[in-house]
Amino acid sequence: MIKNLLVAQSGGPTAAINATLSGIIEGALSNPSIGTVYGAKYGIQGVLQENFKDLSGIQDIKELLETLAVTPAAALGSCRYKLKDPSIDSSEFQKIIEIFQKHNIGYFIYIGGNDSMDTVWKLSDYIKANNIPDIVVVGAPKTIDNDLYGIDHCPGFGSAAKYIATTVSELERELEVYDTPYVIVVEMMGRNAGWLTAAAALAEGANSNVPYLIYLEEHPFDMNDFISDVRGELSVGKDVIVAISEGIKDRSGKMICDYAERDQAKDAFGHTIATGAGRVLENAIRANIGCKVRYIELNLLQRCAGHLLSETDITESRELGRNAVKLAVECRNGVMSTLTRLPGDEYKVVYGAADISGIADREKKVPEEWITSEGNGVTEDMINYLKPLIQGELSCKYENGIPKYIVL
Amino acid sequence: MIKNLLVAQSGGPTAAINATLSGIIEGALSNPSIGTVYGAKYGIQGVLQENFKDLSGIQDIKELLETLAVTPAAALGSCRYKLKDPSIDSSEFQKIIEIFQKHNIGYFIYIGGNDSMDTVWKLSDYIKANNIPDIVVVGAPKTIDNDLYGIDHCPGFGSAAKYIATTVSELERELEVYDTPYVIVVEMMGRNAGWLTAAAALAEGANSNVPYLIYLEEHPFDMNDFISDVRGELSVGKDVIVAISEGIKDRSGKMICDYAERDQAKDAFGHTIATGAGRVLENAIRANIGCKVRYIELNLLQRCAGHLLSETDITESRELGRNAVKLAVECRNGVMSTLTRLPGDEYKVVYGAADISGIADREKKVPEEWITSEGNGVTEDMINYLKPLIQGELSCKYENGIPKYIVL
Numbered sequence: 001m002i003k004n005l006l007v008a009q010s011g012g013p014t015a016a017i018n019a020t021l022s023g024i025i026e027g028a029l030s031n032p033s034i035g036t037v038y039g040a041k042y043g044i045q046g047v048l049q050e051n052f053k054d055l056s057g058i059q060d061i062k063e064l065l066e067t068l069a070v071t072p073a074a075a076l077g078s079c080r081y082k083l084k085d086p087s088i089d090s091s092e093f094q095k096i097i098e099i100f101q102k103h104n105i106g107y108f109i110y111i112g113g114n115d116s117m118d119t120v121w122k123l124s125d126y127i128k129a130n131n132i133p134d135i136v137v138v139g140a141p142k143t144i145d146n147d148l149y150g151i152d153h154c155p156g157f158g159s160a161a162k163y164i165a166t167t168v169s170e171l172e173r174e175l176e177v178y179d180t181p182y183v184i185v186v187e188m189m190g191r192n193a194g195w196l197t198a199a200a201a202l203a204e205g206a207n208s209n210v211p212y213l214i215y216l217e218e219h220p221f222d223m224n225d226f227i228s229d230v231r232g233e234l235s236v237g238k239d240v241i242v243a244i245s246e247g248i249k250d251r252s253g254k255m256i257c258d259y260a261e262r263d264q265a266k267d268a269f270g271h272t273i274a275t276g277a278g279r280v281l282e283n284a285i286r287a288n289i290g291c292k293v294r295y296i297e298l299n300l301l302q303r304c305a306g307h308l309l310s311e312t313d314i315t316e317s318r319e320l321g322r323n324a325v326k327l328a329v330e331c332r333n334g335v336m337s338t339l340t341r342l343p344g345d346e347y348k349v350v351y352g353a354a355d356i357s358g359i360a361d362r363e364k365k366v367p368e369e370w371i372t373s374e375g376n377g378v379t380e381d382m383i384n385y386l387k388p389l390i391q392g393e394l395s396c397k398y399e400n401g402i403p404k405y406i407v408l
Numbered sequence: 409m410i411k412n413l414l415v416a417q418s419g420g421p422t423a424a425i426n427a428t429l430s431g432i433i434e435g436a437l438s439n440p441s442i443g444t445v446y447g448a449k450y451g452i453q454g455v456l457q458e459n460f461k462d463l464s465g466i467q468d469i470k471e472l473l474e475t476l477a478v479t480p481a482a483a484l485g486s487c488r489y490k491l492k493d494p495s496i497d498s499s500e501f502q503k504i505i506e507i508f509q510k511h512n513i514g515y516f517i518y519i520g521g522n523d524s525m526d527t528v529w530k531l532s533d534y535i536k537a538n539n540i541p542d543i544v545v546v547g548a549p550k551t552i553d554n555d556l557y558g559i560d561h562c563p564g565f566g567s568a569a570k571y572i573a574t575t576v577s578e579l580e581r582e583l584e585v586y587d588t589p590y591v592i593v594v595e596m597m598g599r600n601a602g603w604l605t606a607a608a609a610l611a612e613g614a615n616s617n618v619p620y621l622i623y624l625e626e627h628p629f630d631m632n633d634f635i636s637d638v639r640g641e642l643s644v645g646k647d648v649i650v651a652i653s654e655g656i657k658d659r660s661g662k663m664i665c666d667y668a669e670r671d672q673a674k675d676a677f678g679h680t681i682a683t684g685a686g687r688v689l690e691n692a693i694r695a696n697i698g699c700k701v702r703y704i705e706l707n708l709l710q711r712c713a714g715h716l717l718s719e720t721d722i723t724e725s726r727e728l729g730r731n732a733v734k735l736a737v738e739c740r741n742g743v744m745s746t747l748t749r750l751p752g753d754e755y756k757v758v759y760g761a762a763d764i765s766g767i768a769d770r771e772k773k774v775p776e777e778w779i780t781s782e783g784n785g786v787t788e789d790m791i792n793y794l795k796p797l798i799q800g801e802l803s804c805k806y807e808n809g810i811p812k813y814i815v816l
Contacts, residue, residue: 013581013582013585041587042586042587045587071581072578072581072582073578073581073582073584073585074585077584077585077586077587078585078586079586079587162809165809165810166715166810166811167709167713169810169811169813170480170481170709170712170713170714170715170811170813171708171709171712173421173479173480173481173712173714173813174421174480174481174708174712176481176485176815177421177481177482177485177486178450178485178486178487178488179449179450179453179485179487184708202809202810203810206807206808206810206811206812207810207811207812207813207815208815275683294707294708296707296708296709297705297707299702299704299705300579300582300592300702300704301575301578301579301704301709304578304579304581304582305575305578306578306581307574307578307715307716308715308716310809387808387809390809390810391808391809392809393803393806393809395801395803398801399614400614400795400799401570401573401610401718401795401798401799401800401801402573402574402577402610402611402614402615402798403574403577403578403614403615404614404615405577405578405581405615407584407615407616
């Protein structure tokens with residue numbers, strides 16, 4: 001029985017979420033059990049609004065899929081919409097199923113992170129509980145945060161990690177230009193997990209012996225220890241790279257960025273000045289050590305850099321998409337497409353499925369044993385885990401000197 | 409008569425200053441009139457301290473020069489040291505000449521921006537005024553700010569412009585992800601010239617019809633006009649890119665970033681919170697329009713991105729280095745190596761020399777006629793000027809997924 005496939009994207013954009021979309025469209029178009037391939041715009045919200053786009057009919061689809069695979073951010077659009085608990089209010093679930101049946105959709109693949117996997121869980125559970133026939137819901141992972149359970153590492157993380165390691169190695173060149181002490185504080189995304197920040201360690205030692213001090217959000221941050229760490233490094237060398245997670249907290253659990261006391265910091269128009277943890281650290285270095293210091297917030301740039309992708313990440317993200325189609329056609333309702341790293345010296349992964357119930361709404365933190373006992377660096381095990389994920393360089397295509405991206 | 413050549417770098421780092429250094433070393437090594445090629449560490453300060461490095465003796469020099477040409481920041485180090493006026497105190501000049509004579513240096517090439525060309529001017533003038541024989545001083549230009557007189561555009565600017573246009577086109581992908589109004593404010597370097605900010609215009613329309621509002625530091629900034637510009641765009645579409653120079657000022661000449669009233673904005677440790685003009689604009693949008701808004705400061709990243717270079721820029725920067733050697737050997741004391749754009753539809757440049765006296769200590773601003781009358785965009789003439797400078801993609805080399813840069 002031929003059924004149609006619907007795909008949607010959700011959560012924060014990454015540089016690889018479109019590679020997975022590309023893999024899904026590829027897999028679906030070449031699968032004889034699948035009829036039309038639809039994309040819902042703006043995630044589950046677009047599903048509820050029947051905001052569909054027919055992706056099967058696109059001209060020059062092969063070429064488009066290649067460009068789509070290296071286009072950052074969600075080409076179908078995204079949302080941050082959480083479905084209501086069906087045991088309290090199942091009306092949204094009923095509506096979704098009606099829409100699926102109306103369009104003969106037998107396969108729904110949702111690409112996203114923790115919250116999106118919650119949607120996959122609830123929807124696949126609702127289908128099981130109500131014995132709804134011929135509808136399969138499968139999750140496809142993505143998040144630069146790398147905090148999903150059920151998978152060795154997350155699609156999108158490798159490219160963000162490569163962007164971070166590359167950028168930090170370039171800031172290291174800046175640091176060495178003057179003959180006076182200089183500290184650069186780089187702030188990475190990650191309110192709840194420090195994986196991205198740890199990626200800075202990949203650049204340490206590659207081009208010079210500038211020391212890196214790395215503070216992940218999993219380890220309590222102490223301002224006195226920090227100043228003493230920086231002072232220690234400056235007593236033997238002239239430059240330090242400081243890499244921090246935006247979400248670093250002190251022992252009491254207070255966010256370091258909240259030390260900026262937003263209530264008191266207002267501009268001349270009476271508006272609050274928001275600031276990051278890195279600014280607080282920059283100020284502390286200036287006040288306590290007095291050397292040259294600069295705060296760099298990588299911000300959105302670390303997740304949308306289509307011009308600097310990890311080939312490993314994009315290849316895997318695309319394959320996870322193809323694998324999600326395979327799982328859907330095999331009627332694996334309620335699983336997430338996943339990959340497992342094989343043991344051994346050579347980096348190899350295999351693709352499979354993970355039960356969605358163990359994944360949704362949980363965050364995989366950096367294990368404490370991968371952080372040094374001083375809390376200002378990461379261990380060799382962490383480096384070994386990260387290194388394969390940034391291998392290989394892939395870039396967007398350019399037209400007249402400007403990236404050519406796909407807009408669906 | 410064989411003389412040695414000394415080269416040094418000065419001012420703020422760029423992604424292309426090492427390409428010029430590479431061209432100078434190349435040109436000097438292949439010139440029979442030149443003996444040893446020395447590099448002074450940390451600019452003119454290093455000259456005064458005789459902190460020299462013999463660059464002729466480096467092994468595998470050919471391969472090194474290729475890598476050096478795509479290594480960002482100043483491989484010899486830099487300084488921001490201004491020589492004293494020789495009519496008041498000529499002791500530094502005497503010392504420099506003595507050092508040159510001691511090391512048989514007949515050619516001194518100084519790579520830098522406005523301030524560095526001031527050094528070239530004073531030093532070459534001192535040599536002329538005192539009839540010092542056999543020492544030639546030549547300037548080689550660089551600055552991402554593109555504000556040097558005597559040259560069509562500055563080495564380093566094209567790569568920074570390409571980084572900006574690329575990054576903005578990626579932020580545009582971010583903007584389009586959600587179905588709600590969203591403004592991204594991107595702040596570019598440029599306290600005294602808006603060239604870099606204008607480069608954002610190169611990305612407009614390349615991938616979608618998201619409107620760009622562009623405010624250069626040359627045009628007085630009015631907050632009411634700004635809010636009305638953004639409101640106007642949001643009345644017809646859902647997204648806006650705002651590109652601003654860090655140095656935008658209001659009609660009275662007050663910097664917009666100073667509206668953050670730094671005195672009042674302090675963190676919990678009692679330290680002032682510095683902030684950029686973009687933060688002030690972000691706050692104003694949030695308070696007056698209330699839509700989603702995000703402030704991105706490109707900061708140092710726009711001048712050190714060795715992973716994303718303009719091929720045109722690197723090729724020209726290197727050639728300007730070779731040309732500087734040629735000028736030195738021709739005894740053109742007191743000139744800057746320069747390039748001129750030829751008239752006609754096809755982009756072509758020729759290399760030559762410009763008298764240093766008309767260049768030092770002056771800043772070339774964006775002409776008012778290249779800014780739209782509303783002050784929120786640039787004209788077609790500006791686009792035509794900028795476009796050739798970002799053509800072609802060049803990247804650093806990678807080793808194990810990390811950029812491989814040259815440390816001298």
